[in-house]
Amino acid sequence: MSDAHGTHEGLAAEAARLDAADGLRAHRAAFDLDDGVVYLDGNSLGALPRAVAPRLADVVNRQWGRLLIRSWEESGWWTAPERVGDRIGRLVGAAPGQVVVGDSTSVNVFKAVVAAVRMAGDGRDEILVDAATFPTDGYIAASAARLTGCRIRAVPAPDLAAAAGPRTAVALVNHVDYRTGRLHDLPGTTAALHGAGALAVWDLCHSAGALPVGLDEHGVDLAVGCTYKYLNGGPGAPAYLYVRRDHQDRFDSPLPGWNSHADPFGLDPAYTPADGPARGRTGTPDILSLLALDAALDVWDDVSLDAVRAKSLALTDFFLRCVAALVPAGRVESVTPAAHAERGGQVSLRCPTGAAAVMAALAERGVVGDHRRPDVLRFGFAPLYTTFAGAERAARTLAEVL
Ligand SMILES: Cc1ncc(COP(=O)(O)O)c(C=O)c1O
Structure with a gap:
């Protein structure tokens, strides 16, 4: 035409x-892009930032190859989950000290939903889930419900605010619907859930890096997201977990691995949770992917x-x-x-x-x-x-x- x-x-x-x-x-x-191709799938796997390959070469050849075990301290490997978490925090409106990077989004959904039910307290035995959710969230929320003795109810995201009641512990919502691209009302839904005495867990997979999220500003309780879409962390890049600062002391992880211990190298048979975002860790961080993500995030520095x-x-x-x-x-x-x-x-x-x-x-x-x-x-x-x-x-x- x-x-x-x-x-x-x-x-x-x-x-x-x-x-x-x-x-x-x-x-x-x-970005390392093929100019002959129009790439419109960055909402599934982001493009490759040029900074990643040379940084990974250094991580592999020098940090791992030469420094070996010393790199946990000298190359900052041990603290990378929270350091990179703070960089993501800036992009989703979270002040430092509330985001930890690690595991997959699915695993972090599990941690967040179970911890939210535990925080919600007695008499709250209902988990609401966005009816059009990306399936992993629905599967995991259903399993979390079975484990915690809750019932689960699927509700269209725009109706969640009205659906929450005195027995609702938590609602798990996708900020942007993966299929339709619809953006849900994070401030309004979060406020309504709080009005009903429930917690809000947001899945930011399709919004982080695409739009301002404002986690702190809107009082979101917990959030999760992946880093391989708009954040360009690479295939299988580790996900992240946000726990609002004033919830951190009550965050009772259902996966309290040794990395989330207050003194991991004390190797104490008794579990004492770490303070702060490290409480959301599980096991040994996936350093190569984590540091590829760290390099990928450089492109956001002045954005x-x-x-x-x-x-x-x-x-x-x-x-x-x-x-x-x-x-x-x-x-x-x-x-x-x-x-x-x-x-x-x-x-x-x-x-x-x-x-x-x-x-x-x-x-x-x-x-x-x-x-x-x-x-x-x-x-x-x-x-x-x-x-x-x-x-x-x-x-x-x-x-x-x-
Ligand atoms: C909204 C949403 N949540 C969760 C996931 C799955 O995350 P993961 O494979 O990191 O567990 C995806 C993957 O595309 C997604 O779009």
């Missing part, structure tokens, strides 16, 4: 103007999350406009909310016919997103390295494929 001014040409020219005016554009150079959010919304607005202008009517329908207040960092298009084949054809033409069964095409817009020209090319290629 091309109108008199050339819809393609008009949108391409607009993309070029938007890219030229983009205050974050210099950050793209910090404001407000600027990231502004670009993210501009990118997704522009992509939606390109799709509306270029793709034949009726072939796809956005399931991502149009309202900025309800939109995360991705656009999900329902494609009733042949969604898997469409995504495969896009990939063959150098546009990489992903497909979620049965009929959702997901396009993630990581603001540090996605361009408006890439968004335009993705929509144009989608139109060609369809």
Whole structure:
């Protein structure tokens, strides 16, 4: 489709103007990207920051190869989970001393939900879970319920605030829905849960690095998230756990491994929990992945999350406009909310016919997103390295494929 001014040409020219005016554009150079590919899957596996390979080479060759066991102290390995945790804390609005990095998101969901039930106290025997949650959270919350003698109730995230009652211990909510890209109301839901005397555990996998989260500002109790999406930590990078400072003394981990002991090298048969975020640790940290993540986080040093959010919304607005202008009517329908207040960092298009084949054809033409069964095409817009020209090319290629 091309109108008199050339819809393609008009949108391409607009993309070029938007890219030229983009205050974050210099950050793209910090990533090792193939310029022939439009990578729109950073909401699943973030791109590779250039700083990672040389840092890991040093960690492997010098810290491990030469210093060997001395590196636990001399290279700061032992304290890395909290040090890197503070770097993530800045990105999710947590003051230092509340985030620890380690384990997977799934494991941290388990720790957070069980600890929240223990904190909620007697008479509170209900766990609420976001009905459209990423499945791991649902599976783990159900297991946590069985272990703690709670019942579990699945409730759509927007209804959680009204659903919490005097028996609710905790609600586990995804900040951004992985399938639709819908952003849930973290401040309002957290406040309503607190009003009912319950705790809020937020899963930040799809919001950290895409928008400001404000954990401290909104009084979130506990939060978890992965680091391999917008934070670019690499495949299988360790996850993180946030425990609000005034809850830390009452945080009773269901996985009290020796690394969370107050004196791990005392090797005491009796367990005494560490103070602070280290209480959320389990076993020996995964140092290679953790330090790859540490290097990956360098790209965020001078980045404001407000600027990231502004670009993210501009990118997704522009992509939606390109799709509306270029793709034949009726072939796809956005399931991502149009309202900025309800939109995360991705656009999900329902494609009733042949969604898997469409995504495969896009990939063959150098546009990489992903497909979620049965009929959702997901396009993630990581603001540090996605361009408006890439968004335009993705929509144009989608139109060609369809
Ligand atoms: C919202 C959400 N929670 C949890 C997970 C799974 O995390 P992990 O594999 O680190 O346990 C994912 C993975 O994509 C996710 O999107």
